[in-house]
Amino acid sequence: MPKKLDPPAYQAPPSDTAQTLLALFHAQAEVSRLGEREQLFSSLLESVNAVLWAFDWETRQVLYVSPAFERIFGRQAALVLSDYNEWRDAVYPDDLAHAERSMADVLVNGAVEDREYRIINAAGEVRWLSDKCYLKHRDDDDNRVIIVGIAEDITEKKQLERELQRLATTDVLTQSSNRRHFFECARQAFDDARADGTPLSFLLLDIDDFKLINDSYGHQQGDQVLQRIADSGKSALRRGDLFGRVGGEEFAAVFPGCTREVAEQIAERLQREIQRLSFSHGQKPYCVTVSQGLTSLDEGDEGLESLFARADEAMYQAKRQGKNQIVLG
Known part of the structure; x- marks a missing residue:
């Protein structure tokens, strides 16, 4: 006669403490994954030699600048985030009207991709920027307009263009x-x-x-x-x-x-x-x-x-x- 198997032992449902621990474990894993993604994203931003930025048109407030801002402008990001004039003061005086007017053009065209102007960094050096900007969001309820952009240092390119122009002429x-x-x-x-x-x-x-x-x-x-x-x-x-x-x-x-x-x-x-x-x-x-x-x-x-x-x-x-x-x- 085959041996009769005993029924499986009764298992009580997990206690509240166990469920809490299990939830914490999953939450910690998710936080870890988010942290890894955030770290990866931060590393990518650090490696990009261009300034990513966001600007609230109505309040004239800079909402965000990427780490490259401090390398290219030589100014603290916290200063420009608290005062838009920090950016205006950095623009080469002869180019300021063009820089502001061309950014305003994005409200009409949705994007401005041929925007170039000079800045004077904290060391007193004149640098050329190619600063493309785009209309990101318009909220009809409060008329909030956000402009985002990417400003790339093209000084070396400009110097090469000048040298080629000199050689040609x-x-x-x-x-x-x-x-x-x-x-x-x-x-x-x-x-x-x-x-x-x-x-x-x-x-x-x-x-x-x-x-x-x-x-x-x-x-x-x-x-x-x-x-x-x-x-x-x-x-x-x-x-x-x-x-x-x-x-x-x-x-x-x-x-x-x-x-x-x-x-x-x-x-x-x-x-x-x-x-x-x-x-x-x-x-x-x-x-x-x-x-x-x-x-x-x-x-x-x-x-x-x-x-x-x-x-x-x-x-x-x-x-x-x-x-x-x-x-x-």
């Missing part, structure tokens, strides 16, 4: 404008003068006997002559004038808002600056001279090419008349 040897950039700016100056009815003068300058300098003293010496002529041009011209190297030994200048009489005075000053330059090859000193052709905007001029042609003809006339002089065209 500058003559490497003389550090003056190259031919393409000079004529782009000169055409714009011509168009502005025609539109505004203001005077404009145009100058061409060619170094006399430059080939002889290269042949006699070498190209390194010729390069030095070009560099010093360019330096003289930059020092003799006014702020806002255009100056560039437009050929091998040929330079050009444009004088916006400048009458023929004033332009002639500037050209004479440049002539004197260049005549004072001294060079030497070994123990042999030598000087250089230039021939200049100068002209001004006339009513019949339809394009910059007219001024260029007259200045070019005047410059070659200066060559034919003995060099080292200015001829008006």
Whole structure:
């Protein structure tokens, strides 16, 4: 006969204490999981080199900034959270109106993603930010508007852009404008003068006997002559004038808002600056001279090419008349 099995022993339901302990255990596990997620989230925020932020439009209160704020702005997060002016004070003064106006545009467009401005951090450094912002929430009951954004430090990118722009527009040897950039700016100056009815003068300058300098003293010496002529041009011209190297030994200048009489005075000053330059090859000193052709905007001029042609003809006339002089065209 098979052995008769005893019925299972009676188990009492868990006591209140046991249930409480079980609930606490589950709660602790959930807290632990939440803590891990929060720690992970905090670690992610710490590693992001951009400021995440939230702003209450109605109360003008910064609700949140991520840890990168203190690294990029060099200011305590608690200060900007308590006073919105901490952010305003950090913005480069010339960019403040744009920074505030572009943030206001998010109310109309829902997002603004091409917003760039400069800040001055606590160390006094000027930094560029790309600060995208979005309309997150609008509560029609209390008209509460929350704007969120992400501000990335793009200073290095801006520096690279400036360097690429400089390389694209500058003559490497003389550090003056190259031919393409000079004529782009000169055409714009011509168009502005025609539109505004203001005077404009145009100058061409060619170094006399430059080939002889290269042949006699070498190209390194010729390069030095070009560099010093360019330096003289930059020092003799006014702020806002255009100056560039437009050929091998040929330079050009444009004088916006400048009458023929004033332009002639500037050209004479440049002539004197260049005549004072001294060079030497070994123990042999030598000087250089230039021939200049100068002209001004006339009513019949339809394009910059007219001024260029007259200045070019005047410059070659200066060559034919003995060099080292200015001829008006």
